[in-house]
Amino acid sequence: MGSPENYENIFSTVDNEALENPELDSRFLETQKVSKSSSPRGVDVKKVNDSKDNTVILSNQHVSATQISADKDMFDLDDLLPILGEFGRYQKQLLWFICLPACLPCGFCAFNQLFMSNTPSHWCNIPELGTLNMTMRKIIAIPTVGFDLVCDYDIYPTIGLVALNAGGPVGVYMFGSLNDRFGRRLSFFACLATLITGASLSATANTFWIWAATRIIVGLTIPAIYQIPFIISLELVGPNYRSFVTVMTCTFYTMGLCMLAGVTYYIQEWRTLALVTSLPFSIYFLYWW
Structure with a gap:
């Protein structure tokens, strides 16, 4: 006791x-x-x-x-931004030099496949050649495009587009999770690396099905490669400037489409086109610093 x-x-x-x-x-x-x-x-x-x-x-x-x-x-960032500055020097530099240029790759890589799988004018059956032997027919009908996507294979370009778009929903979820766990910067660079890797593999594909598989890899980054810089832009500007930022990101996305038209006018070989519309964006890795 x-x-x-x-x-x-x-x-x-x-x-x-x-x-x-x-x-x-x-x-x-x-x-x-x-x-x-x-x-x-x-x-x-x-x-x-x-x-x-x-x-x-x-x-x-x-x-x-x-x-x-x-x-x-606890405080709301929207209440703090009007005090610190809704669209100051930092926000302008971030928007014009980082976020808006980062919207360009989506326009290139989302639509370059339409030109990569373009089907030229062709004939599947020519009655006038019926009197020629098989050797002459093969010489006349030598394929002029990769994978011979004509006649019985004309559905293959559509299958390629399906493969590209099938990766989109998976990529949005995957890179969205990276956004929440590791931040916007790491998620953007992971998305950019995936895009460049998939596009480079597309240029080296020897069969149609390998090419379609590489397009799934590219599809993982669309539209995530566009959404990440768009979200960064909206988060760091004041409420009064978010409409302006939205319009500008859409404008740069459209500029990417217009630039793609010019590139495809001069580069019509699909393997070269796949590289030219992806590898130059490697310069964006400098944004890490």
């Missing part, structure tokens, strides 16, 4: 813990009550009950004070 002074110290410690921990088990408080009533000092039960009520009241006050303090620490 301990001394009365020891009991008093124990009870004081328990009361302090109850004040600091509002979720203290009620059964522990009941144990405290019984222990006090059986102590050598004969603590009155009524006092214990009153102390318990005061503990609950003080605990509720402690929770309320904690919630108020947490609410004061």
Whole structure:
């Protein structure tokens, strides 16, 4: 049996813990009550009950004070940006030199496949050649495009587009998760690396099905390669400038499409086109610094 002074110290410690921990088990408080009533000092039960009520009241006050303090620490970025500057020097440099140029690859790589799988004018059956032997027919009908995507294979370009678009929903989820876990910068560079890798593999494909598989890899980055810089732009400018930023990102995406038309006018060989419309964007890796 301990001394009365020891009991008093124990009870004081328990009361302090109850004040600091509002979720203290009620059964522990009941144990405290019984222990006090059986102590050598004969603590009155009524006092214990009153102390318990005061503990609950003080605990509720402690929770309320904690919630108020947490609410004061939280703030909305939209309320802070008008004070710091909605479209200052930093936001302008970020928009014009990083975010808007980063919207260009999506326009190139989303539509260059239409030119890569273009089907030229052709004839599947020429009655006038019926009198020629098979050797002459093969010489006349030598394929002029890769994979011979004509006649019975004219559905293959559509299959290629399906492969490209099949990767989109998966890529949006995958790179969206990277956004939330590791930040926008790492997610953008992972997306850019995937895009360049897939496009380079497309240029080296020897069969149609390998080429279609590489287009799935490219499809993973569309439209994620466009969404990431777009989100960065919107997050860091004030509410009054977000409409302007949205218009500008759409404008740069359209500029990418217009530039693609000029590139395909001069480069019509599909393997070269796949490289020219992807490898130059490797310069964006300099954005890491």
